[in-house]
Amino acid sequence: MLEVKHLAKSYQKDKPALTDINFKIDPGNFVAIIGPSGAGKTTILRSLNQLIKDDAGEILLDGEDIRSANKSELRKLRRQIGMIFQNYNLVERLTVLENVLHGRLGYKSTLAGVMGRYTEDEKREALDLLDKVGLSEFALQRCSELSGGQKQRVGIARALIQHPKVILCDEPIASLDLASSQVVMKMLKDLIQELNIICIANLHQIDLAKEHADQIIGIRHGKMVFNDVADKLDQAAITELYGTAVEEKEPA
Amino acid sequence: MNGSKLTAAKYLGHKRLVQSGVLLLVGLIYVVGCYLLKFDTIQGALSIPKAFSWLAINFMPTHESMSYLPQILNKLFETVLMAIASVVVAAVIAIFFAILGSKVTGINKFMQILVRGIASFFRNIPLVAWAMILLFSFKQSNFTGFLALLLMTIGFLIRAFMEIIEDEAGEAMLALKATGASYFQVIFQAVIPQIIPSLISWILYMIENNVRDATLVGILTGTGIGFIFDLYYKSFRFDAAGITVLSIIVVVIILETLSNQIRKVIL
Ligand SMILES: Nc1ncnc2c1ncn2[C@@H]1O[C@H](COP(=O)(O)OP(=O)(O)O)[C@@H](O)[C@H]1O
Ligand SMILES: [Mg+2]
Numbered sequence: 256m257l258e259v260k261h262l263a264k265s266y267q268k269d270k271p272a273l274t275d276i277n278f279k280i281d282p283g284n285f286v287a288i289i290g291p292s293g294a295g296k297t298t299i300l301r302s303l304n305q306l307i308k309d310d311a312g313e314i315l316l317d318g319e320d321i322r323s324a325n326k327s328e329l330r331k332l333r334r335q336i337g338m339i340f341q342n343y344n345l346v347e348r349l350t351v352l353e354n355v356l357h358g359r360l361g362y363k364s365t366l367a368g369v370m371g372r373y374t375e376d377e378k379r380e381a382l383d384l385l386d387k388v389g390l391s392e393f394a395l396q397r398c399s400e401l402s403g404g405q406k407q408r409v410g411i412a413r414a415l416i417q418h419p420k421v422i423l424c425d426e427p428i429a430s431l432d433l434a435s436s437q438v439v440m441k442m443l444k445d446l447i448q449e450l451n452i453i454c455i456a457n458l459h460q461i462d463l464a465k466e467h468a469d470q471i472i473g474i475r476h477g478k479m480v481f482n483d484v485a486d487k488l489d490q491a492a493i494t495e496l497y498g499t500a501v502e503e504k505e506p507a
Numbered sequence: 508m509n510g511s512k513l514t515a516a517k518y519l520g521h522k523r524l525v526q527s528g529v530l531l532l533v534g535l536i537y538v539v540g541c542y543l544l545k546f547d548t549i550q551g552a553l554s555i556p557k558a559f560s561w562l563a564i565n566f567m568p569t570h571e572s573m574s575y576l577p578q579i580l581n582k583l584f585e586t587v588l589m590a591i592a593s594v595v596v597a598a599v600i601a602i603f604f605a606i607l608g609s610k611v612t613g614i615n616k617f618m619q620i621l622v623r624g625i626a627s628f629f630r631n632i633p634l635v636a637w638a639m640i641l642l643f644s645f646k647q648s649n650f651t652g653f654l655a656l657l658l659m660t661i662g663f664l665i666r667a668f669m670e671i672i673e674d675e676a677g678e679a680m681l682a683l684k685a686t687g688a689s690y691f692q693v694i695f696q697a698v699i700p701q702i703i704p705s706l707i708s709w710i711l712y713m714i715e716n717n718v719r720d721a722t723l724v725g726i727l728t729g730t731g732i733g734f735i736f737d738l739y740y741k742s743f744r745f746d747a748a749g750i751t752v753l754s755i756i757v758v759v760i761i762l763e764t765l766s767n768q769i770r771k772v773i774l
Contacts, residue, residue: 304685334687344682348700357696361687368692410682417686 262312287464290474334361337414341426358416404435424456566749586731590717597660605668629662711766
């Protein structure tokens with residue numbers, strides 16, 4: 256179980272990016288975080304694996320506080336948290352297989368990781384996962400040769416080989432066309448149920464969030480203004496979250 | 508909405524004004540400069556064709572100047588090797604410092620500022636000045652030329668490599684950090700593989716550049732192709748000097764073509 260209590264963060268003095276964020280997520284749940292751009296969604300996600308050092312609060316993964324972990328404890332906690340990015344963040348020059356195996360680095364000695372030496376079991380698992388995300392025939396191809404949707408599936412395989420308890424997705428489909436978006440969302444959703452893990456995804460498509468997520472968290476100006484099952488997100492809640500349409504639209 | 512359009516028009520108008528101002532200023536500096544230096548623009552322009560025809564007549568290699576070719580090629584080879592050696596050694600040193608000093612891989616703020624300082628110090632002292640300074644300690648030798656090229660190249664490459672790391676490696680780095688990978692794992696598994704094509708591209712460019720610069724340095728240090736050019740020139744063997752210049756041009760063009768081919772393959 257992932258539990259966040261009183262999480263707060265400000266990048267500049269007196270300009271809080273997050274204030275008093277509280278939520279609790281059980282395994283097997285798909286949670287969407289929605290809200291206007293600049294609301295603080297990325298800040299929440301990156302605080303969860305401490306890529307951003309937040310200011311206050313507690314982040315408990317099965318009771319262990321990731322915020323108070325020392326360097327080696329943090330490494331051990333991070334390997335239980337997969338992450339998927341809008342721009343895939345793969346090492347484009349390396350092969351698909353190598354990129355998937357990167358998910359094992361947190362488990363390896365520094366030297367074995369630096370040299371890129373992986374066990375037979377790890378390689379077999381990487382190939383199995385590539386099969387699962389439908390990319391087995393691309394294993395030895397360079398990532399730069401793949402389409403956006405395929406790259407994101409490599410990202411998913413890299414997260415899964417970590418054997419994570421949580422997968423964090425920051426705008427996982429914002430760079431994809433509609434068809435690839437549906438494939439990626441469905442794949443994530445199925446895997447989460449199959450493996451009984453938590454998935455938290457920042458999304459800006461409200462319809463996709465309602466379609467796929469079990470629980471929705473709404474953020475506005477760094478504050479949590481909605482936290483409920485997806486069906487409860489009605490028009491009134493959406494208006495409260497995004498404000499009047501005119502106010503949030505930027506001039507073209 | 509309306510307000511933003513208005514400010515855009517105002518901004519563009521302002522930009523035009525600044526551009527005209529700069530143009531005017533440059534023109535003014537030129538006119539004043541010509542006056543102070545007693546430089547006659549028209550006379551200067553007219554003398555260009557004359558200068559070129561003098562060059563063409565005196566520097567034109569003749570049949571006999573071909574006998575200089577073996578010596579020239581020998582020195583040219585030495586110079587190209589020196590250029591390559593200086594770049595390869597500089598690249599190894601520069602990648603190390605660039606990793607220490609870049610915003611995304613740097614260890615701390617102090618290191619970043621220090622590395623930036625070192626890079627700009629080495630880069631901003633002109634090559635000729637480096638060669639003159641080093642001549643005091645190392646006399647006229649190949650090593651002096653090598654060292655001068657090395658120091659300047661280190662300065663250039665540290666700066667270039669840092670920018671490459673910051674532009675190209677940040678995203679992949681973040682992903683690997685998030686998996687729990689350690690610092691060195693991130694450097695070797697994400698940063699270096701990600702930046703290799705741009706790295707090689709810069710190394711090739713610096714080799715081309717250093718062949719040209721090594722010629723200049725050679726004049727000062729009395730080595731390589733620069734030395735024999737200087738020798739022929741000062742002993743009025745202009746045809747031999749001409750063929751020396753010609754061989755340099757040919758070699759640089761060959762190197763350029765070669766590195767463009769390599770770039771095509773790796774990128
Ligand atoms: N590195 C940073 N430095 C300063 N301010 C930042 C930084 N990152 C984000 N912010 C600010 O924090 C707020 C929340 O940003 P972010 O979490 O990226 O929002 P979202 O992901 O919802 O678009 C924004 O106002 C943004 O400008
Ligand atoms: Mg964001």
